[in-house]
Amino acid sequence: MASASATATDVAPPVESPRAHIPAPTTGRFASRLAPLAVATALFMEFVDSTALSTALPTLARAFHSDPVHLKLALTSYLLALAVFAPASGWVADRCGARRVFLCAMGVFLFGSLLCGLSNTLPQLVAARIVQGAGGAMMTPVGRLIVVGSAPRERLVAAMAWFTTPALIGPLVGPPIAGLILAVADWRWIFLINMPVGILGMLAVLRFAPKLAAADPGPFDVKGFALSAVTITALVVLAETFGVSLTPLWAQVTLLVTVIAGGGLYLRHAARTMKPILNLKLLRLASYRASLLGGTLVRLGLGATPFLMPLLLQVGLGWSPVRAGLVTISTAVGALSVKPVAPLLLRRFGFRTILLVTIAGAAILTAIPGFFRASTPVWLMIASLLLGGFVRSLQFTSANTIAYAEVEKNQVSQASTLATVAQQVGMSLGVSFGALLLSTTRGASGVLTPDRFVIPFLAVGAVTLLAAPVYWRLNPSVGSQITGR
DSSP: OOOTTOOGGGOOOOOSSOOTTSOOOOOSHHHHHHHHHHHHHHHHHHHHHHHHHHHHHHHHHHHTTOOGGGGHHHHHHHHHHHHHHGGGHHHHHHHHOHHHHHHHHHHHHHHHHHHHHTOOSHHHHHHHHHHHHHHHHHHHHHHHHHHHHHSOGGGHHHHHHHHHHHHHHHHHHHHHHHHHHHHHSOTTHHHHTHHHHHHHHHHHHHHHOOOOOOOOOOSOOHHHHHHHHHHHHHHHHHHHHTTTTSSOHHHHHHHHHHHHHHHHHHHHHHHHOSSOSSOGGGGGSHHHHHHHHHHHHHHHHHHHHHHHHHIIIIIISOOOHHHHHHHHHHHHHHHHHTTTTHHHHHHHHOHHHHHHHHHHHHHHHHHGGGGOOTTSOHHHHHHHHHHHHHHHHHHHHHHHHHTTSSOOGGGHHHHHHHHHHHHHHHHHHHHHHHHHHHHHHHTTTTOOOGGGGHHHHHHHHHHHHTTHHHHHTSOTTTTHHHHTO
16 A cells, blocks of 8 residues: 555555566556556446346346345355455455455456356355455555556546546446346356456556555454454345345344354453454544445345346346346446546545435436336436436546545555445345345245335435435535645
């Protein structure tokens, strides 16, 4: 991680690999522009994988002879692994070097992808997804660390926009790729296609991502890591099993007690430790606190939508995976279109105004798909999904950027780690929340007709709106130093 006085031009990295055919990373201001894109390109496969898997859930349910609702395990197991292992990412990056850790994490992710492609049962797929998650847990926070640490403060908004662009292209191409694969080949290729994409991403990182100077991270917080892992695991498993009769009542009570006890013990530990694995003291920063709390509430809706939408279109409306994928890519098109205008909008209106407007729009547009029916014009579906993607992308770009407005350079890795854990827990709880509501509304019949999706979509939209009071408390001038407003 870069020191407080370092700039992108201060970091003149030698080549980590001795292999002669890999060119040295580009340095200077040009590198500060290319590093975010290189890192994000490497992350591209992660987002393609996630959206493609969501599209394939009904097909996987038939292949594994399982209830489609139970296929949420394939999503939440990955998110759980992300949340559990992500706390160690900041320390490992500072200890071993951000670029080296990022490349190793990509290798683990690719190995997990291979295991997913070889799975024959749902438990095998869940185990393979956990391996994927272990790699992904290092990829996102360490990638963000490289971007924030290498970009000058005045270019942070633009760097974050480039960093998130391939993450939006991934959802753009993921659904149609999944639909085409399912139409002409076996579902296993959804995971195996990660291999060439991942290798190209690793080469881009080696070429353009700089090595960042890092302070001594000190000893690893073993106790804090264990407490956070136990607490997060218990929380996600409790959310996963609550209300769906997968575990007895005594087990759920035990999980709840574990969450409360583990969380309390970690709070006491973090207050007494110089460098805890998750630095909760960062929540004293108003902009960072608003980004985490508000973003977590929004991600409850964002996490539920990729689970609910394929089931609505493919099971509720009886669409093919190809048709469903081609319609849902409109969300990613809308999300991608916001990137060129995000810096201009933030400079003109400020973070607080943009966050409040987009949170209201995101709540409404997240709920609208619950009213999709066979008689709904396709163009109307596409228009609502397109606008929803635009609004949510602008919201997340604003929230993710404002998080670092007051964070010092020597705290970026800690801030990135805590933000990643909060994001993944929010996404995981969103999947479980959506699945619980869907299980409740479909009743004993178990039939997933379109009308069963009204309450789940309305509920996740309402939860999204709860972030409005969090953003309302922000100072109107917050973040002006990074937008030039």
